[in-house]
Amino acid sequence: xxxxxxxxxxxxxxxxxxxxxxxxxxxxxxxxxxxxxxxxxxxxxxxxxxxxxxxxxxxxxxxxxxxxxxxxxxxxxxxxxxxxxxxxxxxxxxxxxxxxxxxxxxxxxxxxxxxxxxxxxxxxxxxxxxxxxxxxxxxxxxxxxxxxxxxxxxxxxxxxxxxxxxxxxxxxxxxxxxxxxxxxxxxxxxxxxxxxxxxxxxxxxxxxxxxxxxxxxxxxxxxxxxxxxxxxxxxxxxxxxxxxxxxxxxxx
Numbered sequence: 724x725x726x727x728x729x730x731x732x733x734x735x736x737x738x739x740x741x742x743x744x745x746x747x748x749x750x751x752x753x754x755x756x757x758x759x760x761x762x763x764x765x766x767x768x769x770x771x772x773x774x775x776x777x778x779x780x781x782x783x784x785x786x787x788x789x790x791x792x793x794x795x796x797x798x799x800x801x802x803x804x805x806x807x808x809x810x811x812x813x814x815x816x817x818x819x820x821x822x823x824x825x826x827x828x829x830x831x832x833x834x835x836x837x838x839x840x841x842x843x844x845x846x847x848x849x850x851x852x853x854x855x856x857x858x859x860x861x862x863x864x865x866x867x868x869x870x871x872x873x874x875x876x877x878x879x880x881x882x883x884x885x886x887x888x889x890x891x892x893x894x895x896x897x898x899x900x901x902x903x904x905x906x907x908x909x910x911x912x913x914x915x916x917x918x919x920x921x922x923x924x925x926x927x928x929x930x931x932x933x934x935x936x937x938x939x940x941x942x943x944x945x946x947x948x949x950x951x952x953x954x955x956x957x958x959x960x961x962x963x964x965x966x967x968x969x970x971x972x973x974x975x
Contacts (some may be wrong), residue, residue, distance in 0.1 A: 727788045727789060727790075728788070728789040729786055729787060729788050729789065730756075730786075730787055730789070730795065731784070731785065731786045731787070732753040732754055732755050732756050732759070732784075732785060732787070733753065733754050733781050733782065733783065733784045733785065733802060734749070734752055734753035734754060734756075734759065734782075734783065734785060734841070734844060735751060735752050735780070735781070735805075735823075735826075735841070735848070736749060736751050736777055736778060736779050736780065736781045736783065736822065736823075737750045737751060737752055737758075737779060737823045737826060737827045738750045738779055738827065738966075739763075739778070739779065740776065740823050741767070742762060744767075745764070745765045745766070745767045745768050746762055746763060746765065746766065746767065746935055747762070747763045747766050747767060747777065748761070748762055748763075748765050748793065749761055749763050750827065751783075751785070752826050752827070752830060752837065752840065752841050752844055753768060753785075753841065754838060754841050755836060755838070756834055756836065757830055757832065757833065757835040757836050757837040758827070758830045758831075758832070758833045758834070758835075758837070758940055759787070759794065759833065759834070760793055760794075760833060761785075761787055761793055761794040761795060761796050761867050762790070762793050762794070762795050762796065763795075763796045763799075764795065764796075766964060767933055768813035768919075772896070773796075773799035774797075774802070776799040776801045777796070777799055778804035778806050778831075779804075779806065779823060780804075780805040780809055780819060780823070780848065781801060781804055781805065781806055782801075782802040782803040782804075782805060782845060782848070783800065783801055784799070784800040784801075784802055785798065785799050785800075786798035786799075793906060799813075802810075803848075803849075805819070805848045805851075805852055808852040809848075809851065809852060812862075813971060814861075814862045814863075814971040815851045815852070815862040815863070817966070817969050817971045818851060818862035818863060818865060818866040818970060818971075819847075819848060819851055819967065819972045820929050820966040820970075821866055821870075821964060821966045821967055821970055822847050822848065822851075822866065822869050823844075823966075824964050824965065824966045825844075825869070825870060825873055825956065825960075825964060826840055826844045826873065828964070829873055829874070829876075829958050829960075831876045833959075839876045840873060840876055840877070843872055843873050843876060844869070846869075847866070847868070847869035849866060850865045850868075850869075851865050851866075855934045855939075856934055857934035857935050857938065858934075860934070860937065861945075862971075863945070863949055863970070863972055864929075864937060864945060864948075866970070867929055867945075867948060867949050867952050868932065868937075869931040870952050870953075871926065871929050871930045871952055872929075872930060872932065872958065874956055876957070878967050879903070879959050880904075880905030880930065881898075881900075881903060881904035881905075881926070881952075881955055882903055882905055882957065883904055883905060883923055883926055883927050883930065884905070885905070885974070886905060886906050886907040886910055887899070887902045887903035887904040887905060887906055887910075888902050888903075888906055888907070888910035889907060889909065889910050891907045891909075891910075893905055893907075893923075894923065895907050895908075895941075895973050896908075896917060896918050897911045897915040897916060897917055898909070898916045898918055898922075898951050899912050899914070899915040899916070900917060900951065900954040900955040900957075900958040900959075901958055904955075916947070916951060917956060918947070919943060919944055919947050920944075920972060921940065921941065921944045922944050922947050922948050922951075924936070925937065925940050925944050925945070925949050926951075929948070946972070949972065953967055
């Protein structure tokens, strides 16, 4: 492809689709170019040099040739094969699948820089496979930390301090995904969840990345927070995350 403009970037493979008999369309969240869809030619052939490097979860360094409709991947070098450790840990694998789908949905525009979302996804996958800065945590807890921080970076963090409807300062004892977070007694809509003691503090710790404060949190608090975050993210993405149906939770 001589004479064709090229560029280089690193990214995480989100998903792939078959194209023709031997090619694939690879969707990545890249460091500097946001979401990129590109063609990987011949990767489904057994003789392909980099087919295995373009599987979901892989952090890879890529060279692209600019195309008319889709760019073409001309070189791929694995940086971190997160797919390998995740393949042997099904709960972590299912949590990682939710992360990939969330990143795909939150970064809607192709080619728009999204370094914060890229960093959060990479950090989440690293925590799933190598532990957090404060030691190991369950896959569900790591996923919840990723979800709340990713939606916050996208501009719709849950309100965990004041009433999401009227703005009255807390503390408040109810949470409504549709309202956008905590709600006071006056604004509490039907179906709002009554919060267990400690749930708000736990959610605030996840949002801020204060891992030491998540140590020893009761299972009941973790389960409630996880359910609220799943409902919150699904509501604000306007349709549910398909991969949440396969998530392995500690109480499953």
